[in-house]
Amino acid sequence: MITRLAISGYRSLRDVTLRLGPVTVVTGQNGSGKSSLYRSLRLLADVADGGVVRSLAAEGGIASALWAGPEAFSRAMRARAEPVQGTVLTKSVAMRLGFSSDDYGYAIDLGLPQPSSSFFSRDPAIKAEALWAGQSLTRRTVLAERRGAAFRLRSRAHGGWSDDWNAIGPVDSMLVQGAGPGDGVELLMMRERLRRWRFYDDLRVDRNAPARRPQVGTFTPVLAADGADLAAALRTIVEVGDDVALKTAVADAFDGATVAVAPDFSIEMRQHGLLRPLGAGELSEGTLRYLLLVAALLSPRPPELMVLNEPESHLNPALHEALARLLTAAGKRCQLIVVTHAPALVEALGTDPDTVTIRLHKDLGESHPDAEARDPDPWSWPSR
Incomplete structure (x- = not known):
């Protein structure tokens, strides 16, 4: 460290x-x-x-x-x-x-x-x-x-x-x-x-974001810097990583929702009250952003150091506490540096005694x- x-x-x-x-x-x-x-x-x-x-x-x-x-x-x-x-x-x-x-x-x-x-x-x-x-x-x-x-x-x-x-x-x-x-x-x-x-500062979530487009799926223990291989990264976590942590992180943020990856490497997100799953192209920017962060932070091949620049971008403030829990857990597996200007995220992360805050x-x-x-x-x- x-x-x-x-x-x-x-x-x-x-x-x-x-x-x-x-x-x-x-x-x-x-x-x-x-x-x-x-x-x-x-x-x-x-x-x-x-x-x-x-x-x-x-x-x-x-x-x-x-x-x-x-x-x-x-x-x-x-x-x-x-x-x-x-x-x-x-x-x-x-x-x-x-x-x-x-x-x-x-x-x-x-x-x-x-x-x-x-x-x-x-x-x-x-x-x-x-x-x-x-x-x-x-x-x-x-x-x-x-x-x-x-x-x-x-x-x-x-x-x-x-x-x-x-x-x-x-x-x-x-x-x-x-x-x-x-x-x-x-x-x-x-x-x-x-x-x-690893550095994550360009995880796009706009309409033309790489994560919304169909991709060829291969074994992906490390999410790409632009998040293009999101589906493959999530499936890799399921098969060789911490599947329980993945399920917990998604359910924690979205009221019991689940996410799965179909054999064609399309994302399927199921939420209470909906009769069919939502694909990557239908997800809100905040939802997609959170899934990208989950895939990065639950990597089965954690680096010595991961740096995230404004991970709260596009997230509703209500998700900041769930994100803080995800970041704190990831900090037990690799060193994290989080650059942010969200007071709620800073406060939530600061409750952990291992967190150092640089203002x-x-x-x-x-x-x-x-x-x-x-x-x-x-x-x-x-x-x-």
Whole structure:
């Protein structure tokens, strides 16, 4: 389980270190930084597939993703006694992301590329990376490190460094280029862990949603990011997952209703008072959304981390308590991060002692978490 998350220089998250729990709820007003925190997690996952540079390019490039305020605020600026203005930089321009758990930690430092005439001169460059054992990065715990165009690995045989510095491209992560058997096995393990993270923020429920259209059914232990294979995912839960939990979740939300999957992989939802089942095309947006969340959260192959962005979208507030029970139960099987602005859902999830709530607010364009969500221990970033 990830216990600490650190973000520096990314959009409104100028410098935060957060503690996470089995279920972490991120909430706050619109514009408080919830989406930035969510996207920072996606960027970390993209590192494992070598796609972090492409993802930043899709956001408008690193220049538009960097913290847009001054390097530091004076007391007069914070007191509104003088206007906010730029200051002379004392540190390198950097966007840094990292996390740690009881066994491993990882961090990446992205910065501006060297000036050139290349068409790709605006691509961000990876300036530094580190993989370490345990919660904190130190000289004794580091297992692999990258500085600029070079990286090296700790030897599993004798504990020293296995080789001199090896060359690596400015847009290539050591999780991709350095992973392998032997001394690179920790990088390989971290890469695969990141690849297994799941994100659900695009579960469409409109009239043309993929989940409403007929699909070819195959064994589906993991719901697709767009929910297209909903019927197959539900049937997989019935056959190899927790069928009782599926029945309970549906009945809990819809007054004893049941859902089944026909041999042609069409959805059949039966509700009291109706003489025939309803198909996926007839379901309301809220009902379909809830079924998609059920299929995601009851996956027979739970990931280490699942991140849901505004799962309450399209749901009637009356369903928030049922959704909270579903999320709390799923948090016993995998770590969850839930980004939401629904007070009723936040309150319902907060009744579980394992839930950590991160409330964000913004001051002078900078996102701040409440004091109880901040991690008090210092965070060390890899050196460039």
